[in-house]
Amino acid sequence: MPLIRTMQKNSVSIKSSKEILKHAIRFIGQHNLTAVPINYTVSYEYCRGDHALLRQAIDQAIASKQPINNEVMQCWFDTLLLGYDLKELSESQLELNKIASQLALTTTQAEENVIQFDNSLNECKSGLSEAPNISSLLSIVSLLLNSTTSMQIAMEQMKQQLTASKQEIASLQDRLAMATIEAITDPLTGLTNRKGLSSAISEALLSAQQSQNYPCLLILDIDFFKKINDSFGHLLGDKALIILADTLKKQIKGKDTAARYGGEEFAILLVETDLQNAWKVAENIRRIVENLKITRIHDHQEIFRMTISIGIARYQADQSINDFIDHEDSALYQSKNTGRNRVTIFEAKL
Known part of the structure; x- marks a missing residue:
């Protein structure tokens, strides 16, 4: 069963959604479209403005005065909004959520490391301003070296995590592309279904x-x-x-x-x-x-x-x-x- 892949789970307030719906209904009326779910979906997504390709396609049609009828709306729905197989999409969403969580954790850790490094620098700055002797200078240098080393390790870990996430996303994109092909292919003959x-x-x-x-x-x-x-x-x-x-x-x-x-x-x-x-x-x-x-x-x-x-x-x-x-x-x-x-x-x- 197909799903709409561009229905992003953005938080839209009730007031905003009502305004979008008003514009969508007005769009359907302006073009004398049948009041069916597919036309509501395309109109709503267009009026919300989050789908760039859909927005571009409809704006171009309006600018060139091309007729917008039920068949055209069906085409936009099929080619721009109709997505992947439900099972594959659900699994992919879970994996994307996992990757997003990993990236969020990595970012949080990086922020903590930066704060810690900044605190170390401020501590060194404070120590230097007090006319330090040789012993205290050595302590400050040691602290700087340790903090710098820790920061380098943290940045390398972050780099590795980002590289791994990039590879996971690329692999996931390949799988979704394959799932899209499989969803429209007859397995016995290899023809389009x-x-x-x-x-x-x-x-x-x-x-x-x-x-x-x-x-x-x-x-x-x-x-x-x-x-x-x-x-x-x-x-x-x-x-x-x-x-x-x-x-x-x-x-x-x-x-x-x-x-x-x-x-x-x-x-x-x-x-x-x-x-x-x-x-x-x-x-x-x-x-x-x-x-x-x-x-x-x-x-x-x-x-x-x-x-x-x-x-x-x-x-x-x-x-x-x-x-x-x-x-x-x-x-x-x-x-x-x-x-x-x-x-x-x-x-x-x-």
């Missing part, structure tokens, strides 16, 4: 706001996949999924995204691609897949072949993401209902 696809769609729609060159989405489904599982077992069923995923990876380029949508369903997001070229991509994939042979590892004997059905739709201006995906599903069902192993482009009913 449904959550990652949703983020990719939101980003593509945000990028297309000015050019109006909206993306196309392909939904692909393996025909009679249950029969493959029942006849040859789940291991070969998984092999079929992996082979199809590898095929999709080879057929996309640039900013396009291939994803495992769920079960035996896959998706390809084609950015800056019209329906005609999207159909060419889909038809090419369909032909490649129907010619694939699923073979046994030890003797390469053919076990079965598979086919796929594909539905295509292109995003329409002011359309919701759910409607966009529903259109792909409708086209896919049409491919299934008219014989399978074919490509269908969604056509709106007049």
Whole structure:
């Protein structure tokens, strides 16, 4: 389950939070946004002003007079506020708290050492002002040397602690980056998962706001996949999924995204691609897949072949993401209902 990573635990007074909420509600009203939790979250974080990237993105959109709608708000939420896996984030917060506590302790100890060193210097200064003899001078020099040595040791310990903390933070950042990747990756095929696809769609729609060159989405489904599982077992069923995923990876380029949508369903997001070229991509994939042979590892004997059905739709201006995906599903069902192993482009009913 994802969490919002930028929800900092700053202490905000009730009065301040009420003011922020008023501005957030006003922001939602000004842009005719739906009153849903995601829009409240983005608006509140923007009005609070703690999230620099979010603030910059919205300020730029307002300055350039770009439309701010529900899809854009969803994109900002997904790309800027949506964070890491709950378990990983909780563990990371504990580790960060531990590092912060260590640094606080180190700082406190350093402050105490500085105070102690300062007291020693003042004591020496006082002793020198009293016209000391040789014996007292030696005592003062000895005190200075001891205090200086103690301070050097304390500073070296602090340096080592800061270095260790820096390494721990770097390691933690790497782990969080890996957790982010894992959170949007299908473990079996290595493709983007449904959550990652949703983020990719939101980003593509945000990028297309000015050019109006909206993306196309392909939904692909393996025909009679249950029969493959029942006849040859789940291991070969998984092999079929992996082979199809590898095929999709080879057929996309640039900013396009291939994803495992769920079960035996896959998706390809084609950015800056019209329906005609999207159909060419889909038809090419369909032909490649129907010619694939699923073979046994030890003797390469053919076990079965598979086919796929594909539905295509292109995003329409002011359309919701759910409607966009529903259109792909409708086209896919049409491919299934008219014989399978074919490509269908969604056509709106007049």
